Amino acid sequence: MTPLAVTRFAPSPTGSVHLGNARTAFFSYLWARKSGGRFILRIEDTDVERSELRFRDELLAELHWLGLDWDEGPDIGGPSAPYAQSERHGLYAELYARLEAQGVVYPCYCTPEELDLSRKLQRMAGRPPRYAGTCRSLSLAERHAHEARGRRPSLRFAVPCAGEVEFIDFVHGAQRFHMSDIGDFIVRREDGTASFFFCNAVDDAVMGVTHVLRGDDHLTNTPRQLMVLDALKLPRPGYGHVGLLVGADGAPLSKRHGSTSVQEFRQRGFLGAALLNHLFRLGHTGDVDGWLAPAEFPAHFRPEHLGKAPARFEESQLVHWQKETLGRMSVAEIGAWLDIEAGAPFAELVRHNVVLPRDAAPWIAVIKGELPPLGEDERRIIAAAGPGFFTAAAAALDEAGTDSKRLTKLLAERTGRKGADLYMPLRLALTGQTHGPELAPLLKLIGAETARRRFEFHAQNS
């Protein structure tokens, strides 16, 4: 059995959950569930500009919709409360004081404009754009001078100019970074709020997180966070960086690839279980190929099979899981999902002919609306059957009603047609399409009156 894992998902409430984030959340959740550990939800809302309360509520709702739940979080509390970083200032203040006492951080009075310029200059000179160290060795007098001018400092971590940071990434293996490649980074912003490098790492450590699962884009950030943790003598969690989720063209998943957020897929009618089944196999291989019910996922999750290569998200693959999921739903569930008042017989009728709720629209038209004009091929089939066929069909309908078995039997006897020659013109006259659900229930729903009208139309017009 996997050792007890405490994992977390730490989104910032700045919009709907991105598919890539949903995936790392799912994997983290699975790891905790599989090992019997805990899954923590923490809200990283230190960016006051972009964080919004409504996003936070939406986020929780989306996660629940997907089928995830957590053991500690802003809505249910827990031993490490509070779970929103905007409410954890007390802890951070204490830790900043410790860092200051150790002399591993220093106030930086550079303005964003100055920093921007410095970076540009370095770039032009063909050098990596790193903090130049301007404020690293300011005298007390110089600091006072800055303060006197009303400048509020940010707090920077003084990265040693020599040395290495090493860690074992549980998906990439051993990693080593030179400190000389890392510039002094900000741990506290000018407005007093905590920066990502600081609070993200610190909270993981303090909350007892043992396995941090995140996107590849954080791999080179990890040494910075490790330096903060080491300076504070806080325990290092294990880190694992999974390959990013990319679009069909291999570029990072973005708007131009279509839907990218959980919310968008939900609104289009994709099912949570379908999304989960797809995500489960993106950058990860479980020990089964087939569809899994949400409750079955943890048992089949294999953390050692998390992938390092970027995984392409293709909607056609999601469609497969959507069909699988649909196939396992009850008629009542399908009906609710379709969200139309056509009733159970209709849900039963179209369940194998729809992927998304909007696919049901043409069948609603078939049952209670007008048929679209026929295409070239369709007209040929109608013509081949001839007006007599439809006259006979109308007559048979009058005798058999919407009992399609009787109707086709009568029609077969009277026209000598059978098989496709019999059914195709019927289907076409009734639905206007060559494909679709079974004819018998279809006829029942269409009703004798409409069916008669459609037969008569072709009796006169073909």
Next chain:
RNA sequence: GCUCCCUUCGUCUAGAGGCCUAGGACACGGCCCUCUCAAGGCUGUAACACGAGUUCGAAUCUCGUAGGGAGCGCCA
């Protein structure tokens, strides 16, 4: 520019020196079933980025090349 990461069928992946004439799933094609579609059964097409090296033997190890990506933010 510097540092780091990645590269097996169209897609997701299995593969940790011989078990690989590279396996599975999805997608696609064919056949069967069937009024059609779907489902189901059978079946087919299809990949180790490239080049050196190590080795009796490399998809697997090493180096290089190419391509893709990330970080170098008072975003997370």
